Amino acid sequence: MNSTASETWIILGATSSMARAFARIVAEEGAHVILAGRDLDDMKRTAADCRARGAAGAEAVKFDARRPESFKAPLARTKEGPGSINAAVFIGSMPDQAAIDADPALIRGVVADNFTGPAEFLHRLAPLLEERGAGTIIGVGSVAGDRGRIGNYVYGAAKAGFATYLSGLRNRLARSGAHVMTVKPGFVDTAMTWGIEGMFLVASPEKIAAHILKAARRKRNILYTPFFWRYIMAIIRAIPEPIFKKLSV
């Protein structure tokens, strides 16, 4: 894939700033954009923005990772989209670890948003890509999925599950000519990280989105973005568990 003209992109979690930035790029290249998420009014504004930027078409459709019955409409819309079918998953939710400790039932939502919801959706979408023998799936995980840390290990565990799922899906779709890329962003300047202390080397969503698309075109399998997170995480993964368990990184 060299150009997004006559491509369809379904973007899950389309109200996030990273997703918006990504939608803009593919829109300016003339793709057909389907924005899926919970806040329909907000996504309609983004859809208008995509059309104004040159999208072949742009529509907003309701999608809730915690309600599988909401998957039908976006799947149907995607099926009707022109050209190759592509999906980018930007869904994520990260409640405070302290909030989860106080109410462990929150774990269900975190797992549904970050892992099982997107996985079930992609599993329903995958046959379509196999059938057309083309297309790309981009799954945005997190560096937090590389190792469980005291600060956010429920979120990290869900992202790790999603990463493993994507790895398997990549293995499966590679046989038909479709491609799956796992993205592990570091700190990105989004509403999720706004005002949190201890953030460093924070990247703009625009920069991350551009990097993601470029890497997907090159059929990269796993993308750390910005690139140096590959090395930061290599170090963090290399710390022996007896030591790691005493750290609060």
Next chain:
Amino acid sequence: MQWKDEINTGWGRVLKAREKVARPERAPALAKLLESTPAPAAGMRRSYGDAPLNDGGHVIDMTRLDRILGFDGETGVIEVEGGVRIGELARLYAPQGWLPAVLPGTGFATVAGCIANDVHGKNHHHMGSFGQHVKSLTLLGPDGKARVIGPKRGAGLFRATVGGLGQTGVILSAKLQMIPCKGDVMMVTERRAENFEQFLELLDHSSATYTVGWIDATARGEALGRGILEEGETGSGLMPKPKKARSVPMNAPHFALSKPVVKLFNRAYFSRVPAHGRTSVKRIGEFFFPLDKIHDWNRLYGKRGFHQFQCVVPIEAAGRLREMLETIASSGLASPLAVLKRMGPGRAGMMSFPMEGYTLAVDFPNRPQARLLIARLGEMTEAAGGRIYLAKDSLASGARVKAMYEEHPMWAGEVAEADPDGRFVTDLVRRLDLRSPA
């Protein structure tokens, strides 16, 4: 919604403010913020002084509400969220034959910021100010409630909002009338003006759509007021892709803009245009936003920052302007960034800067002598019956500003009604005591 602790400055980096900043990404989040903690809005903070600052208080960063909500290719009317950058609209629509009617000197300014300062561009003598092309806008008051106002509907509040420095509320979105253009390249003619008189004559007789003059604010004697007049027309054509913007990585040392360096630079800059002038083709952004290709250029003034003085004086006060230029040239304090333009009468708000006449803008590194000089220039501007531009100001006194803006009492009345508890007050408004009518 989280509040983030930030230390911010205006573009001149002289005045600083410790603020708690929220950055909503969706319209309902903004309304909710205002319900609980009404606070002034900030955009890209391209105003030079303290207009975008609220020291010790809260600020709402609007840069994530930056989407285009609709465009009518028949009429050229575009609806956008307030945080969209004006240069983005030029980039997207010039190839389709439309441009924002007014483009300020930086494309990084947000549309809401352009409205709140009723900015002008290189075509002010033809097209007037930015606010004159705003068909309507959605304003959120201190209670978070939205009101749609325009030149006809809620005209009083509209005229207090355009050029109103954010004091009536937060501009969520606006409908703008764009103007047709031939394409996204510019035919630019540069001509030398050997002195002040010749410069004014060139400005007065220019029939170009866009004109701007660079002035050598260090030249004295015979050469006083010499400079280069640039005239531009849009055109269609093909240009190579723009180079990536460079950025200034750190504060420059103070001698970077010392007198001999500036004098040398200015002489070279003047001589680069042949005596008989020249015409060239430029990318649209290069003509309208020449400095945008150097990110953080304000760092060139070092960590002490800089001031920009900008005034407008009536046509008949051209002699006074010459005196001001003499004062500047003999001080030897000016930087190479100095601009002279002709202005038309167009203005859309009670606190709008423009008036028919000549406008002069000069940058000065922040030094004690420069501050004294700027105070003197403010005095001279008032005596000439002119105005200083609040988007650039960090030094003026309230009494002087109120004397220059004859509609100020009316504005203060509208603002008192729109924001009775002073929730949208900024450092500039506090410093100049603009909320009180006299």
